[in-house]
Amino acid sequence: MSILLTPGQAGDNPQLLALLDAIRVNGPGPGRPRKRPEVLIADKGYAHDSTRRALRQRGIRHVIPERTDQVARRAARGSVGGRPPAFDKVIYKRRNVVERCFNRFKQWRDLATRYAKRASLYRSSLILIAAIIWLR
Numbered sequence: 436m437s438i439l440l441t442p443g444q445a446g447d448n449p450q451l452l453a454l455l456d457a458i459r460v461n462g463p464g465p466g467r468p469r470k471r472p473e474v475l476i477a478d479k480g481y482a483h484d485s486t487r488r489a490l491r492q493r494g495i496r497h498v499i500p501e502r503t504d505q506v507a508r509r510a511a512r513g514s515v516g517g518r519p520p521a522f523d524k525v526i527y528k529r530r531n532v533v534e535r536c537f538n539r540f541k542q543w544r545d546l547a548t549r550y551a552k553r554a555s556l557y558r559s560s561l562i563l564i565a566a567i568i569w570l571r
């Protein structure tokens with residue numbers, strides 16, 4: 436759907452909105468492409484309040500578990516802390532598909548060891564390998 440290369444030290448969460456902006460899914464027939472997923476499933480690394488707020492503003496339903504420090508902070512505030520964000524365990528279980536896909540990418544030596552030194556070559560090999568995996 437979308438691939439965004441970043442330096443190794445860059446965090447995942449700051450790249451999320453740019454990655455979502457790059458998604459364009461053409462539907463059958465004429466019309467504008469879809470730019471918004473039905474639901475975003477993410478791990479605790481994306482559990483920032485600003486991320487949740489940005490997803491709500493974009494109208495994107497999300498399933499992100501709360502970190503333990505967020506739960507404790509909300510509990511410490513008592514009734515002022517608000518209620519916890521919605522979390523659907525059944526939908527979250529489908530996140531394993533993404534993790535398995537990453538593991539399949541790591542089986543390709545070219546990607547795992549980063550033989551391609553230029554970002555454009557690395558991205559091209561990533562797209563080619565993704566197509567091969569998808570066609571199997």
